[in-house]
Amino acid sequence: MPELELVDATTESSTKTRYYVRFTREQRYMHAVLFTTFLGLAATGLPMRFSQSFWARELAAGVGGFGAILFLHKFFAIVLTIAFLIHVKEVLERGLVNREKGIFWGSTSMVPNWNDAKAMVGHMRWFLGLGPKPQFERYAYWEKFDYWAVFWGMIVIGFSGYAMWFAPFFAHFLPGWALNAVLVIHSEEALLAVLFIFSIHFVNTHLRPDSFPMDMVIFTGVESDHEFKEKRPLEYARNLKTGDLEKKTGIAPPLWLVNFSKVVGYTAIFIGLTLLVLTLIGYFD
Amino acid sequence: MKEAAEKTVDSDQWPVVRKIRNSEQGSRIGVRIALVVLSVAVLAPAPRTLSAQDCLTCHGDASMTDSAGHSSIAVDGKKFGDSIHGSLQCTNCHADIKGYPHPDKIAPVDCKSCHADEAAQLKGSVHADSKEHPCTSCHGNAHEIFPKTDARSQVYPLNVPKTCGQCHGNNGMAGKHGLPSVYPNYIDSIHGFALSKEGLLVAANCQSCHGSHHILSRTDPQSPTYKANIPKTCGNCHAKIDTDYEQGVHGKAVARGNLNAPVCSDCHTAHAILQPTESEFRMQSTPICGNCHKEKFSTYRDTFHSQLGSLGGYVETARCWDCHQAHDVRPAGDPSSPINKANLIVTCGRCHAGANLSFVRYQPHANARDRKLNPGLYFVRLFMNLLLASVLTFFLLHTILWLVRSRYQQVKTKNGNGGKHA
Structure with a gap:
């Protein structure tokens, strides 16, 4: 595989293959920060969630050493909170200050619309052989779900986490039983996030046959002409029509970036799948 | 040598004489010993009587064995002279030997002819049917016995655990009789460390809790290690804790005769007692409370206190006794209980700075599966x-x-x- 990919990358760049930008550098960095802190939070949080499981103490020792596991959990939480706030600021700035079109509504927006519902039904009909494969816009419905799941998850997990961290402060305006509830909310929502990301997001985005073994676009920022047309024909057609396609042209990803991305990506997937196995063991233990 | 003899006579001999006189069969021997003692005392510095020297001319040879050639019958005259029995004559104990040649059959030395009280105590104890010589098993070589205040004695406080451990260790008699090997547990315990590392004479050794001659099984209600007696036994040293314990629910339950309630050893173990502030103890003892308080333990397990605390690193997260007290455990309704509503801010505030009225409404044992008890959480x-x-x-x-x-x-x-x- 690596040799094949290597040939791919070099020959494609030197011949006719065109590349289009899907994610900006900032968006890619944001994803990197997101998955790094998420892995860190999961690795330090799961031993607490499944503290009675046989692997809990070993993993805790492995990721935190003596007594540091809670410190690291809080550290990753702060980094992720900052990333989250920067993202919200960017979105609001682009939408409200710069008046950029398509942030809050339309074909390039993350906000779900009627077409997404239709695409979802159509997609599932295609799964069952009941209809043609639907065509997708810039963000497909499962990608929007991923986005909002993480968005909602960060608010819920973040709030409940800070409520536990600063419990005496939050107690000023939360009822007593809420202090019990925040742990349930925090751990259940985090469990959902872990199970979702490490199984469904991994497969939907990276491991499914269309992208197997990894969708590189989130690391390199660009994808090939062919991939663009196949995966999101509606967005391709729209850009072609409006003449914006040219503006999206990017350069072929340098070989070092491809290889570096693979190392990072595979590592992340490997850690994620390991944690998924431990989670399932802990859950059914 | 002479000084030693005099000393022995002055300080140690008279009680022995008294004891012998009090015993039933001792009177004849008693008179004889009294005469010996008197002669030593009065005639000092008279030379030692010849008979001991006579015996030692043969038995002083360190290589001397019995006629079968199996066991040594040598006596180190120097050590014997230093020992607590050094002023006695050989024939005081070996009474059936009058001269040489010796009789064919020689009776074993019977310590109880002098030490009648100890012998009587031993008779009712768990060691009564010992096939080994019951006295020398613990006190060591019969000719080299020192008072228990002497560091050379096998029953000197710092030597007691090793002496008992000869049998109650991994390879001793205890193994053969299916008894637990307690010596390794003890020696690594807080008592064992105090004794072996600090040399604390007051550190509890085996006989502090079990007694010495009259050791009874812990199933015997007379035994200091019988469950109901354990608080008093430990309280001999840990007086304040015993008082606290007696006032708590567990102490009261035991006093009422409820032997399901825990005593000291249920939480601290009997021999492998750890420093309670040590992480190892904090890690191991919460499940002990859970043996009885199953539901409370299960709901505790669902909380952050337990989740983080179970991982070993953050040992300071609240364990049962951090909130409930370890010894003076009282129900929440008791105004002096730390979990009484009026005291919660102080109790929770020991760890959670800034704990307020709303904060202490947190339920450390909430049950998310119980709709009636915790509807919101449910x-x-x-x-x-x-x-x-x-x-x-x-x-x-x-x-x-x-x-x-x-x-x-x-x-x-x-x-x-x-x-x-x-």
């Missing part, structure tokens, strides 16, 4: 579980169908070379 958990189940079920099906369909498409369109862009 519905939060229900909602979260439904969310989890529905999202995962939907997307699992979605993903599996998608995978199957994509692969099918690839194979059908013969585009399945590695799977890109099917």
Whole structure:
């Protein structure tokens, strides 16, 4: 595989293959920060969630050493909170200050619309052989779900986490039983996030046959002409029509970036799948 | 040598004489010993009587064995002279030997002819039917016995555990009789360390709790290690803790005769007692409370206190006794209980700086599965579980169908070379 990919990358760049930008550098960095802190939070949080499981103490020792596991959990939480706030600021700035079109509504927006519902039904009909494969816009419905799941998850997990961290402060305006509830909310929502990301997001985005073994676009920022047309024909057609396609042209990803991305990506997937196995063991233990 | 003899006479001999006189058969021997003692005392510095020297002319040879050649019958005259019995004559104990040649059959030395009280105590004890010589097993070589205040004595406080451990260790008699090997537990305990590392004479050794001659099984209500007697036994040293304990629910229950209630050794163990502030103890003891308080333990397990505390690193997270007290455990209704509503701010505030009235309404034993007791928590958990189940079920099906369909498409369109862009 690596040799094949290597040939791919070099020959494609030197011949006719065109590349289009899907994610900006900032968006890619944001994803990197997101998955790094998420892995860190999961690795330090799961031993607490499944503290009675046989692997809990070993993993805790492995990721935190003596007594540091809670410190690291809080550290990753702060980094992720900052990333989250920067993202919200960017979105609001682009939408409200710069008046950029398509942030809050339309074909390039993350906000779900009627077409997404239709695409979802159509997609599932295609799964069952009941209809043609639907065509997708810039963000497909499962990608929007991923986005909002993480968005909602960060608010819920973040709030409940800070409520536990600063419990005496939050107690000023939360009822007593809420202090019990925040742990349930925090751990259940985090469990959902872990199970979702490490199984469904991994497969939907990276491991499914269309992208197997990894969708590189989130690391390199660009994808090939062919991939663009196949995966999101509606967005391709729209850009072609409006003449914006040219503006999206990017350069072929340098070989070092491809290889570096693979190392990072595979590592992340490997850690994620390991944690998924431990989670399932802990859950059914 | 002479000084030693005099000293022995002055300080140690008279009680022995008294004891012998009090015993039933001792009177005849007693008179004889009294005469010996008197002669030593009055005639000092008279030379030692010849008979001991006589015996030692043969038995002083360190290589001397019995006629069968099996066991040594040598006596170190110097050590014997230093020993607590050094002023006695050989024939005081070996009474059936009058001269040489010795009789064919020689009776074993009977210590009880002098030490009648100890012998009587031993008779009722767990060691009564010992096949080994019951006295020398603990006190050591009969000719080299020192008072228990002498560091050379096998029953000197610092030597007691090793002496008992000869049998109650891994390879001793205890193994043969199916008794637990307690010596290794003890020697690594806080008492064992105090004794072996600090040399604390007051550190509890075996006989501090079990007694010496009159050791009884812990199933015997007279035994200091009988469950109901343990608080008093430990209280001999730990007086304040015993007082606290007696006032708590467990102490009161035991006093009422409820032997299901825990005594000291249930939480601290009997021999492997750890420093209670040590992480190892803090890690191991919460489940001990859970042996009886099953429901409370289960709900504690659901809390952050337990989740983090179980990992070993953060040992300071609240364990049972951090909130309930270790010894003076009282029900929440008792105004002096640390978990009484009026005291919660102080109790929680010991760890949680800034604990306020609303904060202490947190329930350290909330049960999210109990709708009546914790309705808010119950519905939060229900909602979260439904969310989890529905999202995962939907997307699992979605993903599996998608995978199957994509692969099918690839194979059908013969585009399945590695799977890109099917």
